[in-house]
Amino acid sequence: MNQNKLFRLTRVRLALYYAIVMGLILSLCAFSFYQAVFHAHVVALDSEIESVAGTLHDSIELKLQEPGRLEPFASKLFPNIDNCGSQSVNCTQQQSNSQRHILGITTKNSYYIRFFDTSGRLIANAGSYPDGLPEIFNQKTWQFLKDAKGKDYHQITLSLHTHDNQDWGYMQVGRSLEEFNHYLDSVKVILVLGLLVAMAMIAGASWWLSGLAMQPIYQSYRQIQQFTADAAHELRTPLAATGATVESALLMPEIDLQETRDILQTIQRQNQRLTALVGDLLMLARLDRQSQKLQWEICCLNDIVDDLVEEFEAMAIAAGIKLKSSIQLNEPVNIVGNSDQLYRLVANLIVNAIQYTPSGGITVFLERSEHYAVIKVQDTGIGISKHELTRIFDRFYRVSSDRSRQTGGSGLGLAIVQAITQAHHGIIDVQSELGKGSTFTIQLPFHIHTLNGVRSNYLLKMFSHPTHK
Template sequence: MNSYRNRLFVIFIILTGSILAVLGFVLGQLFPFFIQNFSTETNIDLNKEEIAYISRHFNYIITFLLLVSLVLIGCVASYLIRNLLDPVENITQTARELTKGNYRARAYAVGPKSIVELRNSINSLARNLQEIEKTREIEEERLNTLIENMGSALIMIDREATVSIVNRQFLNGFDLNIEEVKGRNFLTLGLPEELEKFIDHVFLTELPYRKQVEVVVHQEIQYKQVYGAPVVGEHGRWLGVVIVMHDISELIRLEQIRKDFVANVSHELRTPITSIKGFSETLLDGAFKDEKMLLSFLDIIHQESNRLQMLIQDLLELSKIEQHGFSVNLMPTSLQEVLIRSVELTSPRLDEKNMQFDVDIVRDVTVMGDFNRLIQIFTNLIANSITYSPENTTVTLRIKENEEYGIVEVEDQGMGIEKNEIARIFERFYRVDKARSRNSGGTGLGLAIVKHLIEAHFGKINVESEVGKGTCMKVYIPLKKSN
């Protein structure tokens, strides 16, 4: 705009100067004739030298006046151009700001009526755009709030199969963060295979689809009610798909527990009760007269009654832990002291199989935990390692830590666990080797109790296992926070 103004000013001055120069030249040429006519009419006798002298001075005066006029005209022209072009420049700059998205910009141009009307129109447009932008921001904030707090996992995938929208529930559910998800192809996120197949189905059919899928997340089986639908824009243009997942794991788990509880408890109780009943009937039928047989049968009845008592105690313990409001007494606790006590309690069973402990503790770690409950956790894990390991092997205990957790690893050289069974070992009554577990006196409730106790400590447990080589249980308990 400044260069345009300068060019206009230069052109105006050149044209004005040219006209004045031509006018001055014409006047300079005509002036001697005016002098001669004037001298003739007034009878004043002027010779040629005098006429030339007067003409020369007249030319000087004319030139001076022309220069003065040119300067005055230039000033007037600059003023007029500035008053005409500056408002236009101000309005143009405001329009540029609006195109950049700065809807707070306003024009302050003054001038002719047309300029004022143009300014008012631009300002009215800016106010309308600002209101629209404010409304859009409010609606976007409401939408984001709804998406983040809807309680279900949501992910929107565009036409190119890249993630455009994802909420916190989805990220937390699959241990992802927004940086590694937004703008990435959904097939590169490492989602469970069943979920990827579901999304592919919605992409291929472009029709709403609902299905219950079973996925494994962090070695835990989860059940999701998944709903997928195509996203259609204006004029029927297909924009992508949206996937909403409701976690129904707790409902499925409760339903399964309700179905299996009676069957499992009946099955677990049947063996000891049958043994006790059978041997007692045999004794009543006259076998008590044989002292050797009497003692043998009474020993079996005693063992089975102990097994029955253990099962009932574990059921009561699990029921207590699962009650709403159950909590543990969290206080600064030494993991080293917990492991020492756990080792003392399990050493007799270790000696029976001629096994040994390998303790790897670089330094002690203090966590927030319940001392007795932590002993219960690690005693159970160590006892399992001993039970499922052959004789003359080693159980390794390690204490580590990271930024958030104190970590205890219990590693054995036992039979190992199949990958497809790892997610189920924390279920009630689930046994990897059912026959061996019963022979060892296990109730199938130990790991279920362990998992609930760890969760009560706000911790977590991971399982690494290889069939034929052994299993490593990693327990994470939150560290004591430094003041």
């Protein structure tokens, strides 16, 4: 398949389209996953900051006396507080004391606290206060900030009131996002690397799947090529014979009546061969397209088998073999089908058996099961090898080309048998052994689902009486 330029390019395009589509789908899934992780961690981070800020807010607010004045208890509550412009304490960094009551959250490296008065002036800060953080007060509840080093912080702003419900100022509790960003960066790296590995696997899988998907198409293409070559070869033989006959006649200076008759008979034989071949090809084409509207009717298989055995008995005797039928049924076997095609089906099987049976005999069996009428054509011929059993229904295929050409076969007989069987929703099976003969078994269902309307009811009523012919 890869040696054919058309199929190779088609396979490349198909694999590329598949890889692109799968890549887009995976990229969208990866982006959605990242957004879900980001949102989940932002929600968890907000909840954590809000919990810490709420605890500090409740611990401080009840002890505030004057607006804008940070009470001395703050130095005990926040041992590392830095008072800037406070009325009671200079802007000095207080050292932590292990004996003082502290809120452990302020000793962590990721949190800081800022206090502003009602005018927005920074009063004090505590915790791990970063350098270069903007000191301009912003009353927004949630904010994302950057320090002088470009590190990200997330903070919440809460209003504070004195014990007599006067506005005291504001408290901001913030948290470093360094750990959060490191986690997100790790997720990004994992997703990108995973996407690259997945794309490499998808590229290989898409190439394999495209080849697998195109295999039946390529097989059909090869069959069409082979069919075209075989059809051209079969048509060329009678055409060449006819052309040679006409050419030789034209080279004769004089042609008497007997020679003319011989020439015309030769042309007629080749014309009949061409007509039969074209007719077979046309029938196969119509059956393939299912464009041929079959005339469904009640068909008595007993009559068809008896008539064909009687018809081909002389042909079998001429070939030196015995042809007989075996119908051990008390009642006729009637099915709904097309009598002309069923006649052609059984006839092709008998002719095929005669052509490939040099000695011995042929028996045509007619049986019935619960749901099927069964026709068997058993011969004692040359048999078919196992590797050829899968190909005998191919068009123009011959088990023995020399023998079939001597008997005038075109290699379409069994292909027509298979097509007619499929048109009647039947099943065909072959059992064969080299040197011992072959058995072709056709199972035709009693119920055909393509019937409808009044005609269907009429036929089914007729079919309910097995003695009707």
